Amino acid sequence: MKSEIIHPPPGSPGAESSADTVVTELFLVHRLALVRLAFLLVGDQETAEDVVQDAFAAVYRRWSRLADRGQVLPYLRTAVVNGCRMVLRRRTIIGRFRGHREVPFWSAEAAALLGETRRQVFLSVRTLPRRQREVLVLRFYLDLSEAEIAQVMGVSRGTVKSTASRALKALAAKLQEER
The missing domain is CATH 1.10.1740 (Rna Polymerase Sigma Factor; Chain: A)
Structure with a gap:
């Protein structure tokens, strides 16, 4: 909102x-x-x-x-x-x-x-490197655009894109291995 x-x-x-x-x-x-x-x-x-x-x-x-x-x-x-x-x-x-x-x-x-259903995702996100964690939280929690995330973090849009991609891959792998 x-x-x-x-x-x-x-x-x-x-x-x-x-x-x-x-x-x-x-x-x-x-x-x-x-x-x-x-x-x-x-x-x-x-x-x-x-x-x-x-x-x-x-x-x-x-x-x-x-x-x-x-x-x-x-x-x-x-x-x-x-x-x-x-x-x-x-x-x-x-x-x-x-x-x-x-x-x-x-x-x-x-x-x-957070609710118990989000606990596992939260714990997995906390294991990500700082920049990856920040990008995911700003993107999926605050629903900010790549440009807005870049502005908040002081990086380029390309950095936001690549960081989000790496973070999602790492998060998916982490959650998959915990299943």
Whole structure:
């Protein structure tokens, strides 16, 4: 579901005062989808909510400096993906010093969100390399086009296409071997 938020253009009367209204409206409409996106990338609800909250806070702080306020949702998606990358990098570094520890992510709420039937696919997707996992989540969860995924990830459309193809082959092989 793609809904657009209407707001005054930059520099127009009321544009600065609308930051509260627009960011609040964006939060109410898109928070849950962004939390689910982050959850699928990082694997735990708490961290996912923190990443999304940080993304919204960044938009609010930078509101007066945003060049194209019509592109706030793509900016938020990019901020969430980048925030997830940062979390995963941090976990990797910590894991080197403490030994690898799997984050417990099957809370009752998380299990209800995903449903038992999706659990196996979710676990298989989590084994994919970061870029492949991001492409699949953005494509099949958020239903973004190749161009939108390329914009969010900062790569070319061709990279998105080839990465998605490799990811789907790897995922199919993984799920087939688990049968």
